[in-house]
Amino acid sequence: MSNRIVIVDDDPVQRRLLKAAAERAGYETEVFSDGRSALVRLSDGGPTVDAVVLDLMMPEMDGLQLLQHMRDAGIAVPVVVQTGQGGIETVVKAMRAGAFDFVVKPVSPERLALSLANALKAARSGVIPKMSRKGVGFKDIVAASPAMERVISLGHRAAASTIPVVLEGESGVGKEMIAHAIQAEGIRRNKPFVTVNCGAIPENLVESILFGHEKGAFTGASERHAGKFSEADGGTLFLDEIGELPPEIQVKLLRAVQSGEIETVGARVAKKVDVRLISATNKDLIAEVKAGRFREDLYYRLNVFPIHVPALRKRKEDIPQLVRHFTQHFAETLGKHRIRAIAPEAMALLTAHDWPGNIRELENAIHRAIVLCDSDTLTVSLFPQIAAQMPGYSLEARDEPGEPGSLGQLPPALGLMAPDGLVELDALDPPELPEPALPSGYGLPAVNAVTLDGEVRPISEVEEELIRFALSFYRGQMSEVARRLGIGRSTLYRKLKDYSIDPDNPGREAA
Numbered sequence: 001m002s003n004r005i006v007i008v009d010d011d012p013v014q015r016r017l018l019k020a021a022a023e024r025a026g027y028e029t030e031v032f033s034d035g036r037s038a039l040v041r042l043s044d045g046g047p048t049v050d051a052v053v054l055d056l057m058m059p060e061m062d063g064l065q066l067l068q069h070m071r072d073a074g075i076a077v078p079v080v081v082q083t084g085q086g087g088i089e090t091v092v093k094a095m096r097a098g099a100f101d102f103v104v105k106p107v108s109p110e111r112l113a114l115s116l117a118n119a120l121k122a123a124r125s126g127v128i129p130k131m132s133r134k135g136v137g138f139k140d141i142v143a144a145s146p147a148m149e150r151v152i153s154l155g156h157r158a159a160a161s162t163i164p165v166v167l168e169g170e171s172g173v174g175k176e177m178i179a180h181a182i183q184a185e186g187i188r189r190n191k192p193f194v195t196v197n198c199g200a201i202p203e204n205l206v207e208s209i210l211f212g213h214e215k216g217a218f219t220g221a222s223e224r225h226a227g228k229f230s231e232a233d234g235g236t237l238f239l240d241e242i243g244e245l246p247p248e249i250q251v252k253l254l255r256a257v258q259s260g261e262i263e264t265v266g267a268r269v270a271k272k273v274d275v276r277l278i279s280a281t282n283k284d285l286i287a288e289v290k291a292g293r294f295r296e297d298l299y300y301r302l303n304v305f306p307i308h309v310p311a312l313r314k315r316k317e318d319i320p321q322l323v324r325h326f327t328q329h330f331a332e333t334l335g336k337h338r339i340r341a342i343a344p345e346a347m348a349l350l351t352a353h354d355w356p357g358n359i360r361e362l363e364n365a366i367h368r369a370i371v372l373c374d375s376d377t378l379t380v381s382l383f384p385q386i387a388a389q390m391p392g393y394s395l396e397a398r399d400e401p402g403e404p405g406s407l408g409q410l411p412p413a414l415g416l417m418a419p420d421g422l423v424e425l426d427a428l429d430p431p432e433l434p435e436p437a438l439p440s441g442y443g444l445p446a447v448n449a450v451t452l453d454g455e456v457r458p459i460s461e462v463e464e465e466l467i468r469f470a471l472s473f474y475r476g477q478m479s480e481v482a483r484r485l486g487i488g489r490s491t492l493y494r495k496l497k498d499y500s501i502d503p504d505n506p507g508r509e510a511a
Contacts, residue, residue: 003120004028004047008038008066009055009082014105018053021109025116035061035069042075051119052079053112056094059223065231067097072193078119082107137184141177142325145315151178154307159185164257164302166242167280169309172360175280176240178309183236188276191235196228199241206249207265211256214266229262229273236276242302243283243294254298277302312362313354313488316479322359323350326366327378334370343379351479352490353386390490464499467492471506478503 005027007018015031022029030049032038035058042049056063063081070077078100094102101115138152158165159182167175176195183193201209212227228237239245245253256262257277261270279302288294312319323342331339355361369382380387467485474480482492496503 002026002028003050004030005051005053005116006038006041006049007031007053008033008035008058008063009053010034010058011055014055017106018112021107021112022053022116024109025113027116034058035063035066039066039069039073042070042077043073049077051116052077053116054079054081054099056081056083060225064094064097067094067099068195071098080112080115080119136177136180138181141174141181142321143315143318144321145317147310147315148318151307151309154305155182156185158182158305158307162186162188162276164276164304165278166285166303166306167278167309168285168306169280169282170311170358171282172358173309173311174359175309176238178307179236179238179278179280182278183238183276186236186276188235192232193236193238194228194232195238195240197240199244203246206246207252210249211252211262212264214264227262227264229256229275230264230271232275233273234275236278239277239279241281242279243281243285243288245294247293247295250295250298254295254301257298257301311355312358313356313490316351316482316489319351319355319362320347322362323347323366326363327370330367330370336370336373338376339370339373339378341377343377346378346380346383349380349383349386349390352390352493354488354490390493460499463495464501467495467499468501468506471501471503476503476506 003026005022007015007022007029009015009018009031010033012033015033019029019031030041032041038052038054039061042052054063054066061069063083067079067081070079079098081094081099081102082105083094083102100119103111103115138155141148141152143149143152155178165179165182167178169175180193183189196210198206208225208227210228212225212230215224252263256273256275259270260272260274262273263270285294285299285303289296289299312322327339327342331337350362350365357364365383365386366378369378372382467481470481470485474484478489478492482489485492487495495501
């Protein structure tokens with residue numbers, strides 16, 4: 001039986017060309033002129049659809065919106081998007097939304113056939129990522145740190161109500177996933193979840209995209225557009241980067257929050273909507289309010305239940321868990337099933353890095369390493385960009401434990417080693433740390449502030465002694481030492497180097 005392809009394009013000429021090219025390649029085809037009718041077909045349980053060819057630029061429901069609805073509905077069909085305008089940014093959004101591949105109009109029959117063949121092959125091998133996020137709950141969030149346990153606890157409380165939530169934190173920390181989990185475990189779990197990146201919308205289009213517009217409301221408004229608030233009616237609207245909203249739109253958003261009514265551009269009367277708002281920001285909204293860039297009344301309307309998602313450098317315990325998770329994910333996605341372990345030095349390097357790009361940066365680093373890996377183990381040599389950012393670190397002696405200039409002398413991040421010295425991917429639970437006991441050779445107080453002559457000691461001496469004591473007290477558990485000292489692991493490693501401290505023998509007096 002031939003594979004069945006659904007073609008979605010509002011241009012009748014393009015539909016005929018695509019249909020002819022697909023049928024010439026041996027596929028059965030169904031064609032649709034708009035996203036809504038295509039979504040109905042994909043959801044109706046009819047004959048199996050093996051792939052979708054989707055135009056991104058369409059009226060009413062465009063390609064990105066159709067991808068979002070497919071993801072929310074759990075329709076895991078490979079999608080090849082085609083675009084003739086919008087540039088690479090639009091394509092990137094489509095790929096992030098779950099598209100498998102993209103082609104540029106006018107696409108040649110050969111290029112379309114190749115893209116469809118690759119999509120079907122990937123689907124048969126099981127490497128098409130699931131587009132659905134409806135089932136993503138807090139159980140799916142990879143975390144081990146106390147900081148993230150608190151975030152998850154607050155998220156559970158938020159999910160139990162429809163209270164407005166603001167997720168605060170740096171870019172890439174996972175705010176959108178927290179928002180999805182709140183939706184998935186709340187009473188609106190089966191309702192729409194609509195995402196708007198407020199920082200990615202041109203200022204002159206923000207009002208139309210959020211609240212919609214009537215046909216003819218302004219030049220170029222050839223069709224009616226419902227708007228994100230209407231799309232999310234009955235469900236949840238996730239406003240990412242809320243701090244980027246222009247002041248005039250903040251006024252309209254305030255009214256929508258206060259009264260539950262929106263004013264569609266060009267409409268005569270306001271429209272009632274029932275929307276649960278979850279907002280996210282990487283800015284300090286209080287500072288924005290004081291600077292006059294964010295309305296104070298809107299701030300207090302939105303910031304009813306704030307949840308701060310800490311940066312990855314402040315929750316180092318999560319890094320080994322995330323490394324294993326992404327390694328397993330990308331190894332399966334890319335068909336590299338023989339990759340089964342991470343070299344302990346590589347794990348130590350990844351845990352020591354501060355990850356200014358947070359989880360997104362870590363995910364990209366693992367993705368690149370999996371692509372480059374030709375063996376069954378991820379080694380330090382696969383992370384040259386990370387090593388280059390570590391003070392005093394060199395790849396010249398990479399992967400040789402104990403060699404100067406490498407991290408071989410440092411223990412694996414959580415000591416999760418197999419008998420062959422590799423960090424196994426399935427070692428997901430960190431070991432219980434033993435109760436610290438006061439090491440021999442240290443009395444109380446552990447650190448003296450003054451010399452025998454009664455003078456205050458230099459801060460460097462006190463710091464060195466405190467680090468030595470902490471290493472002994474917590475038996476070389478670097479994450480625990482760094483956490484108790486209130487510094488990052490990379491800072492701790494740098495200070496070990498500065499003070500010539502051997503982590504395996506910290507009680508030794510400095511030379």
